[in-house]
Amino acid sequence: EAAVTQSPRNKVAVTGGKVTLSCNQTNNHNNMYWYRQDTGHGLRLIHYSYGAGSTEKGDIPDGYKASRPSQENFSLILELATPSQTSVYFCASGGLGFSAETLYFGSGTRLTVL
Amino acid sequence: SQLAEENPWALSVHEGESVTVNCSYKTSITALQWYRQKSGEGPAQLILIRSNEREKRNGRLRATLDTSSQSSSLSITATRCEDTAVYFCATGRGSALGRLHFGAGTQLIVIP
Numbered sequence: 300e301a302a303v304t305q306s307p308r309n310k311v312a313v314t315g316g317k318v319t320l321s322c323n324q325t326n327n328h329n330n331m332y333w334y335r336q337d338t339g340h341g342l343r344l345i346h347y348s349y350g351a352g353s354t355e356k357g358d359i360p361d362g363y364k365a366s367r368p369s370q371e372n373f374s375l376i377l378e379l380a381t382p383s384q385t386s387v388y389f390c391a392s393g394g395l396g397f398s399a400e401t402l403y404f405g406s407g408t409r410l411t412v413l
Numbered sequence: 414s415q416l417a418e419e420n421p422w423a424l425s426v427h428e429g430e431s432v433t434v435n436c437s438y439k440t441s442i443t444a445l446q447w448y449r450q451k452s453g454e455g456p457a458q459l460i461l462i463r464s465n466e467r468e469k470r471n472g473r474l475r476a477t478l479d480t481s482s483q484s485s486s487l488s489i490t491a492t493r494c495e496d497t498a499v500y501f502c503a504t505g506r507g508s509a510l511g512r513l514h515f516g517a518g519t520q521l522i523v524i525p
């Protein structure tokens with residue numbers, strides 16, 4: 300069964316601090332994604348990757364960096380965290396199927412920036 | 414503004430009843446997906462319907478797609494308490510199929 304694991308599950312950070320959210324997938328999928336979820340906005344794409352060593356900007360990349368050191372791991376980095384980045388973050392992996400792609404999501408990381 | 418939008422924002426039904434959630438979207442699409450998110454979990458896909466399909470079923474779930482009106486619906490028959498969740502539609506296009514655009518979701522509560 301597809302498996303995407305995120306850590307930590309909860310994180311409290313201070314304004315201006317550095318935060319790293321981690322994601323590991325055992326699906327052997329090439330594509331991985333970082334979304335954030337806020338009330339009233341649904342899920343919005345921050346960064347994504349097509350494979351190890353690649354990262355691409357999504358729809359709301361400002362204030363975030365991403366790193367894909369291997370097929371299995373994809374990190375989201377907040378170099379200077381701000382209260383507006385308080386949110387729930389979801390990582391997903393995708394296996395490219397015929398003409399469409401199903402995403403498999405992790406359980407999320409709840410980040411609070413004080 | 415969002416590229417996909419579900420309505421209503423929230424609804425409740427009694428167990429055993431049927432329910433329909435609607436979705437409207439604003440761009441041309443390759444496929445539309447319905448996801449369900451239970452409290453404390455990540456979204457999980459329910460149905461993927463491609464732009465050349467008009468209807469797709471998955472057990473008690475039935476999705477329709479009308480590309481001319483840029484709308485979709487998800488119907489659940491014989492609802493159960495475990496169907497309580499937020500339901501999202503998500504659209505994808507072309508080579509960036511995983512770059513899904515999600516709506517804000519419909520909160521469904523199934524009353525025992």
